[in-house]
Amino acid sequence: MQEVRKLLCDEQWEKLSPLLPGKPSDPGATAQDNRLFLKAVLWIMRTGSPWRDLPAELGNWHTTYTRFKRWGESGVWQRVCEIVSGDRDLKMLMIDSTVVRAHQHAAGAKKKEGPQAIGRSRGGWTSKIHVVVDPLGSPVRWLLTGGEVADITQATQAKSLLEGLKADAVLADKGYDADALIDSIQVAGATAVIPPRRNRVVQRSYDRHLYKERNLVERFFNRIKQFRRIATRYEKLVRNYLSFLNLVCTYIWIT
Template sequence: MVRTLLSDEVWQKIKDIVPGKEGDRGRTAADNRWFVEAVLWIGRTGSPWRDLPVEFGRWHTVYMRFARWRRDGVWQRVAHSVAGEGEIEHILIDSTIVRAHQHSAGALKKGGPQAIGRSRGGLSTKLHLAIDAIGRPLRLILTEGQAADISCATELIEGLRAQAVIADKGYDANAFVQSIRAAGAKAVIPPRSNRISKRLYSRALYRTRNLVERFFNRIKHFRRVSTRYDKRADSYLVFASLACAFGPLVQL
C-alpha cells in the first residue's frame, strides 16, 4: 500500500475547486482525491510516470489527466487554495538553482524556451520565490539557471503590500530598493561591499531571512523539485508549486 499525503483537512480546501465534482458538466470524477495523491506521489518520489504504482491506475491515463489540469490552470488554483490568503507583514525573497537531469533536455522548439540554461555544474534551472513571515508561498518564478537573482526581483513583489521586503545583498540594486520604498515598505537588504555610501538596514529583521532558505530545503524533499526531470517548464512549475503548497503541511 502506497503512503498517502493528503489529510482530510487539506482535501476539504481543494475538493470544490477541481474539475469533475458533483454538479460539473461531464462525467463526475469520484477518484479526484486519489488522482491528486498520484501526482503528489510522482512529485515526492521523483519517479518516472511509467513507474506509478498500479494502485493509482494506468500511468498514461493519470499523466494525460495531469496534463489537462496543467493546461486548464487547475494546479495553480489548487496550490493557491492550499496556501491560503491573509495579511502580509514581511516579504522574504530568494532563489535556488536546481540541477536539470539529462532527461529534461530536448523539448520541442515550437514550445518556446523551457527555462533550462547553463551554469556552474551544467544544465540547470532556477526557482525564484517570495514567501511571507509565516512561511506562506506568495509567488514563484522559473528561469534559466544562469539568470541573475535581481532579474526577477520586481516581478516577485509586484502588487504585494507589506511592511518590509527582506533579501540578501544579491538584490542590492538602486532601482529595486527605490521600488520597495515607493510601495511604502522598508528595504531590508544589506549593501554590497563596493558601495561608497552604505545603506542602513534592520539587522534584526534580516536574521529572519533564514525562513526562505529553510522553505527551499523543505520543498526539495520533493525529489521531482530538487532535480528537474520534466522537459516542459510548465510541468516542472506545477510540481514546484505543489511542493510549495503541500510541503509545509505533510510529513515527508
Template sequence: MSGVRLILKDHQWERMEPHLPGKRSDPGRTGADNRLFPEAVLWLARTGSPWRDLPAFFGNWNSAFVRFSRWSKDGVWDRLFAMMANDPDFEYVMIDSTIVRAHQHAAGKKGGPEARAIGRSRGGLTTKIHAIVDALGNPLRFILTPGQASDYTEAEALIADIPAEHVLADKGYDSGAFRDAIHAQDAVPVIPPRKTSPQVPCDYALYCERNLIERFLQKIKHFRRIATRYDQTPRAFLSILCLVSAFIWTK
C-alpha cells in the same frame, strides 16, 4: 494499499477538494477517484519517479499523465495554489532563489533551452527557482529562469502588487533601482548593502527572519521531482511546484 504511502491528510483534502475539477456539482463527467489523482502526482513529486513507474494502485499511468497535462494547460494547479495561499501574512515578505539540476531528459524538448528555463552553468544543465514567501515562510509566487540568470533579474516581478510592509533579501539584491521599486510599493527594504555600495540603513534584527525562505527552499527540495527537474516544459515543472506549495499551505 499495496504498500503505497499516501501523503494527504483528511483536513488537507477537505480544503483542496472544492477547488479541483470533477466534483459531483461540476458540469460534465464526475472524476473517478478525485482524491487519488492528486495523491498520485504528489507520489511522483516526492519520489522523482517516471510516470511509467506510477504504482498500479493509482490507476493507469498514461491516463494520469494525460490528466495532469490537461490540468496544467487549464491552470488548475495554479488556481489551487492561489486558493490555498489565500490568507498570507504581509508584515514582511522574503525573496530568494535556488538552483536545481535539470535532468538530461528535461532538455529534449523543441524550442531551445532558454524557452524551457534551462541554462548551462558550472553545474551542468540547471534551472533557477525564484521565490517569495510571506512572514510565516509560506510561498506566494515562483518564477523560473535558466540557472545562470542573476537573482536580481526577477526581483521586481516577484514583489509586484504584493502589499508587504517590509521586503527582506540578501546582498545579491542590493540595488538602488530595486530599493526604489520597494519604496514605490510603500514598503521598506531590508537588504544589507555590499561593502562596495553606499552604506544604507538595514534592520538587521528583522533581517534574521530571512532564514524562513531558506528553510522553505529546502522543504520543497524534499520532493525529488523538484530537487531535480525531470519535466521538459516550464509549465509542467511549475505545476508540480504549485501542487507541493498548496500541500505546504494546508499542513
C-alpha cells in the same frame, strides 16, 4: 503505499476536494477518483520516479500523466494554489532563489511545444526558482527561469516577484542590493532590509535583527526539495515543472 496515504490525509482532502474539477455540480463527467489521482501525483513528486514506474494500485501511469498534463494546460494546479493561499500575511516578505539541476531527461523538447527555462550556469544545465514568502514561510509568488538568470532581474523587471505586493518590509540578501530595487521598495512604502555590497562607496544601514528572519525563505526551499521531483528537474517544459511546483506550494498551504 502507507507513505502515500500520509501525504494526503482526510483533513487535507476535505480542503482540496471542493476545488478540483469533476464535482457532480460541474458540467461533463464526474471524477470519482480525484483522491487516488492526487495520491499518484504526490507519489511521483515525492519519489522522483518516472511516470511508467507508478504502482498499479495508484492507477494507470499513462492516464494519470495525461490528466496531470491536461490540468496544467488548463491552469487547474495554479488556480487551486491561488485559492488556498488567499489568506496571506504580507506585512513582511522574504525574497530569494534556489538552483535546481536539470536531469538529462529534461533536455530535448521542441521549441514549438513551449518554453523550457533551462540554462547553463556553474552547476551545468539548471533552472532557478525565484520566490517570495510571507512571515510564516509560506509561498506568495514564484517564477521559474534558466539557472544563468541573475536574481535581481526578477525583482526589478516588469511583472516582477514584488509587483503589486504591499508590505511593511522586504528582506533579501546582498544579491538584491541595487538602487533601482531599493528605491521601488521605498516608493511602495516598505522598508528594504538588504545588506549592502562591500563595493558600495557609501554603505547603507539596515535592520540586522529583522534580517535574521530571512531564514524563512531558506527553510521553504529545504521543504520543497524534500520532494525529489522538485529537487531535480525531469520535466522538459516549464508548464509541467510549474504544475509540480504549484502542487507542492498548495500542499504547504494546507499542511
